[in-house]
Amino acid sequence: MKRVLSLFTLLALALTMFAQTQKKEYKVSGYDGFNASGIFEIELIKGSNEGVIIETEDVQLFEFIKVNVSGNTLNLNYDTSKVPSNLKDKKGKPIKVTVYIKDLVSLNLSGASRLFTNSSFSPEKFEAKISGATSVKGLEINSQSARIVLSGASSITINGNIKTASYEISGASRANINQEIGGLKLSGSGASKIEFNGLFEFAELSLSGAVNLKLLGSGAKRVELEASGACNFDSFDFPVEEMDIELSGVSNAKVFVTKTIGARSNGGSNIAYKGDPQIKSVDISSVSSFKKIN
Template sequence: MVAFFNFEVTLNCPRASYTTTMKKHFLTITIISAFIVTGILSSCRLKCVHGSGNQTTEKRKADDFKKVEISGAFKVHLKQDSTLGITITADDNLIKYISTSVEGGTLHIKSKKNFCDPGDMVINIGVKNLEEVKAAGAVEVFSDGKITAKDFKLDLSGATKVTLDLNAANVSTEGSGATEITLKGQAASHKIDLSGAGKVNAFDFVVGTYDIETSGIGHCNINVLQTLNVHTSGASEIQYKGSPSTVNNDKSGASSIKKVD
């Protein structure tokens, strides 16, 4: 299905009118996308495996990895540990369809079949050194304890939710769709590229230098110490704590940036 939209903006229109128009277009796109997804999911339910309701736990071994790539509807718990290992809890008739493999230093997690009413599918991962988490779909990622890294990257799409306690030198975050990211800890620098309706909750994540680029209706709540560089478009909103000595604000559309206590 292809949807076409006529988008017309009068340059001398009031800001409130522009904001309303932008939000109406994003709402229209969101509603149509929801109908498309609903249709796809309805079709998939005809060819899916139903969960038994009887949960079981399986332990798996893994070769060394520094990156994790996840797709599906899993709840993933990450723990920085000297012992590598994977523990999966899911319905006993579904667990065999959950694939875990390490290729080129990346742990890949995905489902081999479409699942209907699978219940919670929880994956606990022990990792020595973690550099990147890539997730798509309806994945939820949590850290059990603090994760320490030099350079750390988040690459998220869909309705992914990530909650991490993180200490790193340099952090890079890319989010598209309705991703939601909650961070606490600290970093020397954090670069954010956010599109769609993404949200970053990071008032408890103290960073020296922030570079933020957003489009759509993204929201960022951050805590910055020294430098804040912002490039926003659409109806994005950025709120920041801290007293940075430098604030560079390149915004367009109905975007806003403001300091909060």
């Protein structure tokens, strides 16, 4: 009986050890860009040290994970197509990754990764491309200029201060932007949903498809809005001094304007405004509307 119990004990211990998380450290350095493709849960940590720590449920999975530095970019790739059938129950699960980085100049994510950070980065110029079903949360960027592109079903939550910012958002992407910006150029297409909370001096906003864009915060000096298709724009809680609006299709705009407003609309589009701006120009088709909301 004691021998049987000992065998069961050893078997249980072996299974426990087998089920334990496997961890591997990669000693890499000399990068300020990050590129990841695959299924990862990534924590990005700013500090004086560099390197990568990867955790998996099975040591065999490390064979299919590639980590290298090319130029100034850290590359992380997980090729699930090469994972053998005996590991198929594990290959669809995210691989946990911790990345230590001194600063972040560029970010490129694709596949189905999720990135989280509590760090604030201050590059002179920042670029990001987020695609697939990836998500980014907690990112703070303080820079002179930034260009951020979202596509597919990706999402981002981003904070910080940027002098000149460009956002290109398409597909079914989601963006939550909490920033102070000097000049903003934003284009949205597809069925993307965008919420901006903060302030900017000047913005060019171009929307098409079925985009929803909501502005909240301290307001802006001047906004130029162009929307087509079935877009919805809401800045009732975002005062703008000067605004020019051009709508087509069946788009809708609700705006808060304090100094001057110009409006042009055709198709079945509607513009509703509050505030007491001077109306400098109005060109509204017979099936569109332009009205003040008290």
